[in-house]
Amino acid sequence: xxxxxxxxxxxxxxxxxxxxxxxxxxxxxxxxxxxxxxxxxxxxxxxxxxxxxxxxxxxxxxxx
Numbered sequence: 001x002x003x004x005x006x007x008x009x010x011x012x013x014x015x016x017x018x019x020x021x022x023x024x025x026x027x028x029x030x031x032x033x034x035x036x037x038x039x040x041x042x043x044x045x046x047x048x049x050x051x052x053x054x055x056x057x058x059x060x061x062x063x064x
Contacts, residue, residue, distance in 0.1 A: 017051065032052045
């Protein structure tokens with residue numbers, strides 16, 4: 001499942017995000033969602049979240 005729809009993202013969910021600095025390489029960081037930062041229902045590049053530990057990025061994958 002991808003991270004483009006806000007309805008799928010909630011605090012406590014394990015996800016993989018791409019940080020702004022990693023966009024050119026596509027390197028993903030895995031973590032637990034602490035807060036959902038995107039207000040709109042969808043975003044073409046992924047919903048922006050803050051992970052536990054303070055990392056901010058856009059959700060590329062939801063870990064099942």
